Amino acid sequence: MTTRWLTPEEQRAWRSYLAASWLLEDTVDRQLQQEAGMPHLYYSVLANLSDAPDRRMRMTDLAETLKITRSRLTYVVTRLEKDGTLRREGCPTDRRGSMAVLTDAGMELLERTAPGHVETVRAAVFDHLTPEQVNQLEAICTRITDVLQGDEESPGCDGLPWRRRSSAE
Amino acid sequence: MTTRWLTPEEQRAWRSYLAASWLLEDTVDRQLQQEAGMPHLYYSVLANLSDAPDRRMRMTDLAETLKITRSRLTYVVTRLEKDGTLRREGCPTDRRGSMAVLTDAGMELLERTAPGHVETVRAAVFDHLTPEQVNQLEAICTRITDVLQGDEESPGCDGLPWRRRSSAE
């Protein structure tokens, strides 16, 4: 079968997307590094904890929502623990498990830096989009996320074989 | 001034965006690593060269379009040169400069791997979006890119002070 190349519109969209996403990630990373002393991923760990019930999460769940390996998460959490923004606690119901718990210091850091972070995101993105565009963006990104997570079971689809193999294979 | 938090719509959009962009970058990286033996950034260097007139570009221009530091680009190009996919040539008009030139091997690699890459992008993104959504995506991302690049000179704007200082300061 011959390759189905991207149409000119698709090409433009893809290029725009790449430029925007790299630039944006860079901007956010830089701002958080500046004001919170940590890159985006680390901040996201704390942010996720602050949303979770009781401000705590199982390592595996955290890794899953952040879409990173457990190994990588261990590395990140170790540093955050050293920083004092979170601590580990054993899991009461499963003695193998451990939970990452946001400390008061971590919560304070979030409260202190969230405004700047939000302001960055606003200045970079939302202040320049119409309400319709905000909704469009959400619809598009949700679709992509669903596809990549395999919440997609259309039988005709070949699947994305290069996705991280979960355990089989 | 009190913080202008994100509206619920904006929050949803932002979260969707983050999930999609991380997942997508991961997917593309993994696929290219698999089939082209290099991560996305490296591939982009080659792709940019292949589009450029005479398949060559100044290092600084390349760094600029890829939005990375020259230092980082040097590292990347050194590896690609070792791989044989590109070579360096001195710049005729500016004896300080050097140009990255795509080799035949590099071109072959692109031709060999482009179909798989396109297929990945299609399967992850474009096969699931309507033509309107494709245009919406482009409009949104172009807007963001323009803003972050400062093609934006509205005088009332505070600017984004954490952008990489180009040379002043």
Add this chain to the structure above:
DNA sequence: AGTTATTGTTTAAAAGTTGAACCAGGCTGA
């Protein structure tokens, strides 16, 4: 000529990433 700015590389240190190995605790079934 004498600054000053750019271009691109080098270097050393720090940071991040990976995958395999590993331990401990759960789970299942004879």
Add this chain to the structure above:
DNA sequence: TCAGCCTGGTTCAACTTTTAAACAATAACT
């Protein structure tokens, strides 16, 4: 119950990437 397998999480060592500062060469301006 206990052997065998699965899971959660960490450790380790190798490797890759990233950063920032310093540098050499050349351009450009005054």
